[in-house]
Amino acid sequence: MAGNVLILGIFAFLPPYWPQFENKTTLGKRKKTYISIIVFLTVVFLIPQNLKMPVKEATKSDYNPKSFWFYPWGKSVTHKGVDIFAKKGTEIKSSTSGLVLYSGEINMGGKIVLVLGPKWRLHYYAHLNELKTSSFSYVNNDSTIGTVGASGNAVGKSPHLHYSILTMVPYVWRIDSDRQGWKKMFYLDPIEYFE
Numbered sequence: 001m002a003g004n005v006l007i008l009g010i011f012a013f014l015p016p017y018w019p020q021f022e023n024k025t026t027l028g029k030r031k032k033t034y035i036s037i038i039v040f041l042t043v044v045f046l047i048p049q050n051l052k053m054p055v056k057e058a059t060k061s062d063y064n065p066k067s068f069w070f071y072p073w074g075k076s077v078t079h080k081g082v083d084i085f086a087k088k089g090t091e092i093k094s095s096t097s098g099l100v101l102y103s104g105e106i107n108m109g110g111k112i113v114l115v116l117g118p119k120w121r122l123h124y125y126a127h128l129n130e131l132k133t134s135s136f137s138y139v140n141n142d143s144t145i146g147t148v149g150a151s152g153n154a155v156g157k158s159p160h161l162h163y164s165i166l167t168m169v170p171y172v173w174r175i176d177s178d179r180q181g182w183k184k185m186f187y188l189d190p191i192e193y194f195e
């Protein structure tokens with residue numbers, strides 16, 4: 001859903017294109033604007049992801065390989081990410097480089113960090129114990145962004161990092177007949193990138 005909104009947001013900034021109402025100069029300027037927007041969108045798409053496991057020293061045995069799209073999963077119906085278990089206070093590093101869009105507290109996720117990374121993908125880190133980054137700062141895959149905890153709707157559960165990857169460009173070919181299968185065009189399986 002967040003992906004949808006952000007894409008609509010981008011298109012809302014594009015000026016309307018009505019050549020019959022314009023003279024050559026504004027037409028030229030507009031063309032340049034379009035080209036630079038397309039170049040920018042493409043460049044971000046081409047940045048290599050170099051994704052790293054975000055929880056320090058975590059291995060395969062710290063998450064369930066079937067964690068992604070697990071059903072039933074309470075209010076969310078299916079589990080759209082992976083839960084990586086670790087001791088409370090374990091360091092969390094950003095899995096990719098990117099721009100921190102939000103670092104703060106929300107209801108379900110508790111203390112969360114949202115990073116816009118390469119390929120127009122959003123990286124969502126939830127249930128943190130401590131936040132160690134701030135909104136609108138740049139991070140790379142060596143930046144500490146927080147520590148593992150059990151905040152939000154994970155209160156009382158074992159400390160873990162909930163990690164989701166969302167693509168803002170819908171991958172429609174990934175839709176399948178699973179429960180909420182249409183949402184698979186936005187939510188990617190982080191486990192695929194750990195291996």
Ligand SMILES: [Zn+2]
Pocket residue numbers: 079081082083161162163
């Ligand atoms: Zn989770």
